[in-house]
Amino acid sequence: MSFQLKPQTEAGKRTIDAAQSLIASLAERATQSDTDNQICPENYDDLISSGVASAFVPKELGGFGLNSVQDWITTIVTLARGDGSTAIAINMQLGVSRGMALAYQATKAQGKETTGLEHQLKQILSGEMRICATATEPGTDNLHPLTEAVANDKGYLINGRKIFVTMSPLATHMGMNLRMRDNDGDHLVSTMLPMNTPGLEPQDDWDALGMRASGSQSVLLNNVQVSRGAIRKLGTWGQWNSNVLINRALGNLPLVGAFLGIAESAHDLALTKISSQKRVATAVINRSGVQHHVGEAEILLAQCRAILSAAGMATDEFLQRHASTPAAIEDCHRLMKDYQSAKWVVNRGAIDIVSKAMDVLGGSGYTNSHPLARMYRDVRAGPFMQPFAPTEAREYIGKVALGVWPTE
Ligand SMILES: Cc1cc2nc3c(=O)[nH]c(=O)nc-3n(C[C@H](O)[C@H](O)[C@H](O)COP(=O)(O)OP(=O)(O)OC[C@H]3O[C@@H](n4cnc5c(N)ncnc54)[C@H](O)[C@@H]3O)c2cc1C
Known part of the structure; x- marks a missing residue:
């Protein structure tokens, strides 16, 4: 195909080849999942077993060690030739796991303890950890989340509503941005929580014109208690950095x-x-x-x-x-x-x-x-x-x- 995107790295080639091997089965299941308006678990099993879902996990831990953004893009193009819903859904996990892989490498380079990150990356590899990510809420934009973490004696209590949480019906964890105010100011923060955290309430309300198999339901955060260490500051609320x-x-x-x-x-x-x-x-x-x-x-x-x-x-x-x-x-x-x-x-x-x-x-x-x-x-x-x-x-x-x- 003219001008077609091509792998730029060895790890990219492995990932894109693995994505290519899934196109036929994704396409075969796409009509039924669209009709049922349901995310397709078999597609995710295949993404895990083929290694696509864990492509960013470093090679030494068993992943492909993907690094290039260009190769990540080509992987998503390839998957979407089979099914667009599945392609956008796994993109969320790839984005978060890329950050975890970089954090693992940086921590290791500093000679610090990597056991926790290593454990999570291995869980991504085995499919025990499946991550969705949301920055979207009604009536606001990504920089101004209204879902707020308010300090209490146990850490923070989070309340709010996230919408378009793609892949959430199959996810074990949800990454998200939040607002947090303290004596130092008004902060944009992030957290990642297990889906079974008390008060995290998926709404099973996804019913859209398209991308019907992406599982992009909304998720209510209803008095979700987290520890102090669960929140990471990203910058000032409402300001680019x-x-x-x-x-x-x-x-x-x-x-x-x-x-x-x-x-x-x-x-x-x-x-x-x-x-x-x-x-x-x-x-x-x-x-x-x-x-x-x-x-x-x-x-x-x-x-x-x-x-x-x-x-x-x-x-x-x-x-x-x-x-x-x-x-x-x-x-x-x-x-x-x-x-x-x-x-x-x-x-x-x-x-x-x-x-x-x-x-x-x-x-x-x-x-x-x-x-x-x-x-x-x-x-x-x-x-x-x-x-x-x-x-x-x-x-x-x-x-x-x-x-x-x-x-x-
Ligand atoms: C299939 C699907 C999957 C998605 N998956 C995810 C996901 O996994 N995670 C996630 O975080 N998000 C996800 N999203 C959300 C997406 O990234 C957008 O954030 C969301 O669609 C924005 O909502 P909205 O269109 O109602 O826009 P809003 O931003 O609420 O805007 C509403 C209207 O106002 C207009 N508008 C808003 N602000 C301005 C402005 N400053 N100037 C001019 N006009 C303005 C918009 O153009 C629009 O017409 C998904 C969306 C879709 C459709």
């Missing part, structure tokens, strides 16, 4: 790959179907209207692949550049800007490509039993992904380009 910008960009950039993978799959479906079709006596592929449509979809695919690949490589370069020197906040905004530009192009392009596939394939693709109908709905979820909805992205990109640095 370098680490928050980097982590938001990194965790969400690979998600864009899911929408490219869906578009690639839809385009392939259309090409396969029309290759043998006739209308009256003429082969459909000889009709100029069809050729133009297919040509436009190919151009869009090339655009989407090229910008996503460039964004992935730029992110890897950024991380390498700042491996030992902290990044200035302006550079982090530029990283976020590039991610937002890639997100804009790929999400719009992917929606257009799937729509063109439906035009080319014809009415059968509009029936609910056809995979294209699911892809048409699934691909529409892309632009909502945080941070920056389509109504916000251009303003943000423009501000950064003009050096009008956004603070919140």
Whole structure:
């Protein structure tokens, strides 16, 4: 395929090959899971046994030792060719486990105790630990979580509501951002809690237009008691800082790959179907209207692949550049800007490509039993992904380009 994203590292090749081996079974189960509106446990068993779910676990602990963001993106593109819901769901675990693997390596390099992290990474490898992550709440944005940890004599009491908690029905742990106020100020903090923590109440309310098998239910936090050590400060509540910008960009950039993978799959479906079709006596592929449509979809695919690949490589370069020197906040905004530009192009392009596939394939693709109908709905979820909805992205990109640095 022209401009197709390719593995950049040996660990990436192993991960992408493993993802590739799952495409057929993910695609086979996708229609049923979509109809049932249920996350598919067999897909997660396969993600665990193939090693994809634990790709970031260091090699010495039994994982693939994935490191490259570009390879992470390509993994998500590959999985989404089989099923978009599964691709976005495992992305959450990959994001959190990448952070844990880095923490393990940094702790080890300092000669400090790694037993706890090692244990968790091994649990990710065996599938005993499955992690979802949420930064989304109704009526606010990622920087201003309203779910609050309030200090008490046992630690903190957390109350609030998280929405769109993808993969949560199968997760054993939930990572999240919170607000916490103390004498030092108003803080953005994070925590990761076992799903069976008393007061953590999954709502079983996921019923959406698309991504129906992603298990993106809401989760209520109802007087959840945690210890003092369970909370980690990330910065000032409502304010961008370098680490928050980097982590938001990194965790969400690979998600864009899911929408490219869906578009690639839809385009392939259309090409396969029309290759043998006739209308009256003429082969459909000889009709100029069809050729133009297919040509436009190919151009869009090339655009989407090229910008996503460039964004992935730029992110890897950024991380390498700042491996030992902290990044200035302006550079982090530029990283976020590039991610937002890639997100804009790929999400719009992917929606257009799937729509063109439906035009080319014809009415059968509009029936609910056809995979294209699911892809048409699934691909529409892309632009909502945080941070920056389509109504916000251009303003943000423009501000950064003009050096009008956004603070919140
Ligand atoms: C399938 C799916 C899975 C998801 N999974 C996860 C997950 O696992 N974890 C997670 O944390 N999140 C997840 N999300 C949430 C996602 O990342 C967004 O945070 C969420 O969709 C935003 O909600 P909203 O569209 O209601 O936007 P809101 O941010 O509530 O905005 C509502 C409306 O106001 C507009 N708006 C808001 N702010 C501004 C502004 N400043 N300027 C202009 N217009 C504005 C928006 O464009 C929109 O039209 C998922 C979403 C989907 C669709």
